[in-house]
Amino acid sequence: MTPIRHRLLSAIAGQLGRPHGLLGPLVARVLNRGNGKAIADAVDAAHVQPGSSAADVGFGGGIGLRLLLDRVGDNGNVHGVEIAEAMLRRARSALRHDVQSGRLRLSEGSLTGLPFPDASLDTVITLNTVYFISDLDAACAELARVLRPGGRVVVGIGDPEVMRRAPFTRFGFTLRPVTDIAAALTKTGLTVEQRRIEDKPMPRYVFVGLRP
Template sequence: MGLRERFQAGLARQLGHPSGLRGRLVGSALNRRNREAVVKAVAALELSGRETALDIGFGGGLGLSLLLAKAGKVHGVEVSATMLERARATFREELTTGRLVLSEGPMTALPLDDGSADAIVTTNTVYFVDDLGAAFAEVARVLAPGGRFVLGVGDPDLMGRARMLTENGFRIRPIPALEAELAGAGLTVLRHEKFAHSGLGFHLLVTGK
């Protein structure tokens, strides 16, 4: 493996599970690069200010900031200890007051009670989830009746042309496959939005329970 390939493989690993100093830098870069997508995903939740919201795989923490401005209480679940450490340093006051609760865990085993979240968002995470059915079943378990779940993903066709992604473990699934998995978990697609983002297409699947 050449230098370029080693760099790309390392970057792909960091995108899926940021760690160490390099992971902290990746977290900051994700906040900048994904801003438009995260802003639109949170807006699609249509929060009133009273809900309990959950951000799964919050990475650099931009989604947490946006949710704290719009929801009553916010949970953040993340597999990366580095990103959790970063968020704990960034949101000390919100953690102290109890408006924000941070937990470590995968999307397939969310550390929240049944029906405890009114609104859930996740962007650019499902590429790193092997058992998508189990992940969406967990989302459905945690989501309260009448709640809303917004899933954000890059355009599969365009992502599939990027060798750095396809050769380094990204699970890129067609939109119809995602919709089928959501339906199997009892999550109904209410709206499908598509927009240009960072030179690639981006999709939001807005679902309800």
């Protein structure tokens, strides 16, 4: 691999993990376009109810926040958690009326350090985020910790075997077997359902965890 190609692929991976700088807005649009169906499916799988409290962890371009706001309605609230300051700024601007009304609350945070009390959320979705964490068990424990009894968490990933073919995933991505993710969620006490979705060009897996 040439040094230029190495730098280019590393830069792409870095932007996908944490959009930033002048490319941040472009990456946000790419994420919304490329992940729109997967995010909509995750919201459906979460069974978000009117008046409930929902969160999108690692919301990226923000399309999931809009979908969750529609589902919880005027009497519910949505939390957006991001490590990328550029994405937080973008969401504050694009959804400022929801932020001002208190329906949307945006916070800096990560899967392994969620800014919520125990048992405070009805639903949590997180897509294409577990690639960028080193401690899967800690992340799954956090997701389970913040769920109320009867709450649901939805974790979405691309098929790891297919993703390995993308050259940029060599840089900063941890592509775990599907069984590892299901096991880590189950270990927290959640009842886990696993689904494979045959999307093109990227098949996906969705894990739905229900807290008893």
